[in-house]
Amino acid sequence: MHTLYYTPGTASLVVHWLLIELDVPHELRLVDFDSKAQKQADYLALNPNGVVPTLVIDGQPLFEAAALVLHLADQHPKGGLAPALDDPQRGLYCQWLLNLANTLQSPARLWWYPQDIGTDVEAIKTGARGRIEAALERLDAQLGAHGPYLLGERISAVDFYLVMLMRWTRTMPRPATDWPHLAALAKRLKARPSFATLYEREGLTEWA
Structure with missing residues (x-):
């Protein structure tokens, strides 16, 4: 199971978009910037940078939007959104x-x-x-x-x-x-x- 910690319109948007596009089962956890939830200890335990997104995959928290884009596209090759390692592109x-x-x-x-x-x-x-x-x-x-x-x-x-x-x-x-x-x-x-x-x-x- 994938769990995305997100805030609408932020860098988490592209991760959420790819989860939908690639038809990856997931759940969403809203991180409320107004209450500075991203700076609370429980969230910092997942993402010490205190920003979104964080994507938890089978219990493993991962962060950095670009890295998550790369990882999701590679992990779901049937979606056709990433050239394979041996692809010239x-x-x-x-x-x-x-x-x-x-x-x-x-x-x-x-x-x-x-x-x-x-x-x-x-x-x-x-x-x-x-x-x-x-x-x-x-x-x-x-x-x-x-x-x-x-x-x-x-x-x-x-x-x-x-x-x-x-x-x-x-x-x-x-x-x-x-x-x-x-x-x-x-x-x-x-x-x-x-x-x-x-x-x-x-x-x-x-x-x-």
Whole structure:
């Protein structure tokens, strides 16, 4: 059994989405940020970083969204969302997964939580915005030249991860959907039945 500790709309969203997409039996445990449940001792025993997601698989807690994306897609190969280890596209798949974690998720988190690293909130957000927009420019160019997915004609778990991160930019001065190839990717993935189920279960309405 899989148990996902989640908060709607956060980095846990992509893990929840893949659990639905891959038809993996699971249960959900809400982590209430308003009461700072993620900083309580019982949760820190599962995830010492005090963030979501945490995915407990047969009693073993695992964390880090990118790692969970990688693990779930590999553990459920019938879903076809990860190239096998001997597949020529495996290297590209890993490359884009880690690229997204480092060049897009990291500054996007700073945009939403600038107070985590300093008091000059506007300066932090300005710096984060520059990094986010530069990353989006590169990703849009990649999709334009080699798309429609990050692995070309082949959809993979990394595309789900990218669309989740695109959602995080929805209130920025220039959201990810301002880039045409990124907008087309989001439209395709948001049309999947799993996305509607995800939104219903997490109680989300914006960016639908």
